[in-house]
Amino acid sequence: MNVTASDMLDIIRKKGRPTVNDYIPLIFDDFFELHGDRLYGDDGAIKGGIGYFKGTPVTVIAQVKGRNLEENKASNFGMPHPEGYRKALRLARQAEKFKRPVICLIDTAGAFCGVEAEQRGQGEAIARDIMEFMTLRTPIISIILGEGGSGGALALGVCDELAMLENAIYSVISPRGFASLLWKDASREREAADIMKITASDLKKLGVCDCVIKEPGEGAHTDKEAAAAFIKEYIGAALKRKLKKGLDELLEERYNKFRVIGEFTEADKG
Amino acid sequence: MNVFSVVRKRWGSVSPEDNNAKKPDIPTDLLFKCPRCGTVSFSEEFNANGKVCVNCNYHSRLTARERLDITIDKGSLVEFDKGMLSKNPINFPGYEEKQQKLRDRTGLEDAVVTGKCRIRNREVVIIVMDSHFLMASMGSVVGEKITRAFEYATANRLPVIAFTASGGARMQEGIVSLMQMAKTSGAVARHNEAGLLYITVMTDPTTGGVTASFASLGDIIIAEPKVLIGFAGRRVIEGTIKQKLPDEFQSAEFMLENGFVDMIVDRKKMRRTLAHLLALHDSDGGGSV
Numbered sequence A: 001m002n003v004t005a006s007d008m009l010d011i012i013r014k015k016g017r018p019t020v021n022d023y024i025p026l027i028f029d030d031f032f033e034l035h036g037d038r039l040y041g042d043d044g045a046i047k048g049g050i051g052y053f054k055g056t057p058v059t060v061i062a063q064v065k066g067r068n069l070e071e072n073k074a075s076n077f078g079m080p081h082p083e084g085y086r087k088a089l090r091l092a093r094q095a096e097k098f099k100r101p102v103i104c105l106i107d108t109a110g111a112f113c114g115v116e117a118e119q120r121g122q123g124e125a126i127a128r129d130i131m132e133f134m135t136l137r138t139p140i141i142s143i144i145l146g147e148g149g150s151g152g153a154l155a156l157g158v159c160d161e162l163a164m165l166e167n168a169i170y171s172v173i174s175p176r177g178f179a180s181l182l183w184k185d186a187s188r189e190r191e192a193a194d195i196m197k198i199t200a201s202d203l204k205k206l207g208v209c210d211c212v213i214k215e216p217g218e219g220a221h222t223d224k225e226a227a228a229a230f231i232k233e234y235i236g237a238a239l240k241r242k243l244k245k246g247l248d249e250l251l252e253e254r255y256n257k258f259r260v261i262g263e264f265t266e267a268d269k270g
Numbered sequence B: 001m002n003v004f005s006v007v008r009k010r011w012g013s014v015s016p017e018d019n020n021a022k023k024p025d026i027p028t029d030l031l032f033k034c035p036r037c038g039t040v041s042f043s044e045e046f047n048a049n050g051k052v053c054v055n056c057n058y059h060s061r062l063t064a065r066e067r068l069d070i071t072i073d074k075g076s077l078v079e080f081d082k083g084m085l086s087k088n089p090i091n092f093p094g095y096e097e098k099q100q101k102l103r104d105r106t107g108l109e110d111a112v113v114t115g116k117c118r119i120r121n122r123e124v125v126i127i128v129m130d131s132h133f134l135m136a137s138m139g140s141v142v143g144e145k146i147t148r149a150f151e152y153a154t155a156n157r158l159p160v161i162a163f164t165a166s167g168g169a170r171m172q173e174g175i176v177s178l179m180q181m182a183k184t185s186g187a188v189a190r191h192n193e194a195g196l197l198y199i200t201v202m203t204d205p206t207t208g209g210v211t212a213s214f215a216s217l218g219d220i221i222i223a224e225p226k227v228l229i230g231f232a233g234r235r236v237i238e239g240t241i242k243q244k245l246p247d248e249f250q251s252a253e254f255m256l257e258n259g260f261v262d263m264i265v266d267r268k269k270m271r272r273t274l275a276h277l278l279a280l281h282d283s284d285g286g287g288s289v
């Protein structure tokens, strides 16, 4: 069966699709959540903490989509404010200090768009994460679990390896936003999804996604333990690949991973 | 919401759209209508004033050439990467044609001019975005030229001055556009680690993915008066909060107030301000202490 991008939109929106609240206990041991950005507040849309991955201490930074209304209220439906991105940066620097790898779990429609978010510098907060993650001296593995929406996802997506779950999408803007921006008609969301090149296999071809993580059955919602096991297997292999590299080599490769993306022609140089 | 009442008190409460909604259409080439205060002035007068609104001091958009003319030492520009053109990475229908039309109309190849130049005889790498080309959205060419400009500056130990303007990501290039945020910010990071100066000048409008990447990463961030600066689009926010935002929301002044801009500088003082800042960072400044 050929699953299109718009089918994937349905799959990742299925009630019961596992979120980081399901995955963290299944993948990490002795997870301690750490709160706050030390500047303004604690953003429930980004959960951060430390724990063991198969015996290795790691830092986890994860975007929280709620499984019910109550969780969604606490996590603002997974749409972070600037303090969420600043918490992410604080924990990333802490990981660097203690030489812990960072595992980012991405699942957001995008950074929150609101008055307070603008006042507290949403743009600056995202920009700072992107820049500092680029030179963070510890391995970073990012995984898109469902939706990877725009700069709000990229803030946790500057990494040594980017993986996507089989049905996850990653886009410059949500398909809905794309349709309303370019065609002034948000209802053409599915059509937008199908032309935007947002699936894991599209993004692998474009050099954005490094690995596609298999989902069980019709999607992760059909067996969350199995989905977690696939993710766990991937993280283990990715960490093995990255931990054996020297930090300078790692950073050079991280820089180049993004450096080469772009398609243009050049006038012949005389 | 008390946030709005504070903003309104400070910058006045009348939105220009409300103010001018009923005025008849006027030929745009003869007259300039200020998007901030709604004042209509003769183009001649407006142009003579450096494309600044005579009533409210809103600093309107310049072309990259106009910007270079008033900023750098005459004849000092060595332009980088002329002739670089975007391909169509996600095969977006009509994108090539759209680009070609804009090239013909604007004489630009894409939305940014980069190069090496002098400002009051100090060498600097300059980046000027031009909103007349697809609202200076960031696609492959914008991302690559800015990245190369920073890499050149890092290799040659030069400061960078970037005049930013952008509607955000280039939707027609999809995810490739998003990745330019990471690419450019990576190049800024290396320039930063080399201990070199980066000055951002935010001009109208600096928004979206450009605000959320290299534009917000300057050591010193300058803005022109009354320009639009923000991350999310105003309509998106209005849709979320189901309320109309005051016109002054996301202005340069709003950003200064909230701590995201170092200073607001009038266009006529910009060149001299930049020259002073460059001098202050010159390690060979000739001080006697």
Ligand SMILES: [Zn+2]
Residues within 6 Å of the ligand: B034, B035, B036, B037, B038, B039, B053, B054, B055, B056, B057, B058
């Ligand atoms: Zn005005």
